[in-house]
Amino acid sequence: MSAPPPNERTGRHGPTIRDVARIAGVSIGTASKALNSNGRLRQETRDKVTTVAREIGYRPNDMAQSLHRTRSMTVGVLSTDSFGRFTLPIFQALEEQFADRGIAIFMCNATDDPERERQHLDQLLGKRIDGLVVTARRADKRPPVGPLPAGLPVIYVFSQADDRDALCLLPDDEGGARLAVRHLGEVGKRRIAHITGPEHFEAVQLRRRGYLSALAELGLAAHPEFYLSGKWTEAWGRDAVAALFDGKTDRPDAIFCGNDLIARGVVDALRERGIAVPGEVAVAGFDNWDVMTAAARPPLTSVDMNLSALGHEAGRLLIEMIGGETVRGIRRLPCTLVVRESTSTST
Incomplete structure (x- = not known):
């Protein structure tokens, strides 16, 4: 069997229904009927056409057959x-x-x-x-x-x-952040920090907007030193906890994190310092990534993006x-x- 000619649009080789018809020695119409299992044909002809199509790699439900349909499905x-x-x-x-x-x-x-x-x-x-x-x-x-x-x-x-x-x-990143911060306020937290990812991400900007909006709704102060942006990593969560807690007397009692990776690092770092979660500091994440939320100790409250x-x-x-x-x-x-x-x- 001779190789099919290059496809005109891509320059790549690919079998067409014309190749099937030529090799099988039938008309294009007959080849189409055989491959679509319609029309009146001898079984011998159908078998010959389908065998040729299989051997040269032609797939009737791919490009060529879709030309004969209004939709390719x-x-x-x-x-x-x-x-x-x-x-x-x-x-x-x-x-x-x-x-x-x-x-x-x-x-x-x-x-x-x-x-x-x-x-x-x-x-x-x-x-x-x-x-x-x-x-x-x-x-x-x-x-x-x-x-x-x-x-x-x-x-x-x-x-x-x-x-x-x-x-x-x-x-709705902004709305999701409001949900998390409102919840932290509802469980009695009043000094809520926000640890998040790189500020050039739109999600970071929207989640911070939701964080600030919820603080205002709760009548809580937005402490500039309680907002920290960095990387989307557990390591950044641990580093941010060090910045917020080590040697500080002005500490948050809740932390809203920009994603679950950061929150996992935050929870680990708080536990290493003997700080009880959620008794002393409550922690919420974002993404509801079950790999992170279930493995965190304790399991992590998180915003689900649905x-x-x-x-x-x-x-x-x-x-x-x-x-x-x-x-x-x-x-x-x-x-x-x-x-x-x-x-x-x-x-």
């Missing part, structure tokens, strides 16, 4: 979240939304590599996907993906495109957009607070 997910920490809950929710509708999902991970993202996008577009979901490991603005075919529905989930016409679904809800909403909206609806703008979905022993002895 496929959706692409393009992610930069190499660990899957934020993308996997979104992906699982999308699968739940699409499964009953017979829509398949192709997921690609670009790991912050623009060239790899371009390659993955080419592959997804080559499959003639009906829609695209773009996710990331952080929700900061990024250039829009593209170029894309006109009219292709695209949703950014836990990601933002620097494009006013884009649709972006995000957790990533599954983001995924379900993305699936619902993408189906509407595939159906012809126009949806754009930034939508922030509410977070919830999961209370555990690090803030309340009654849980």
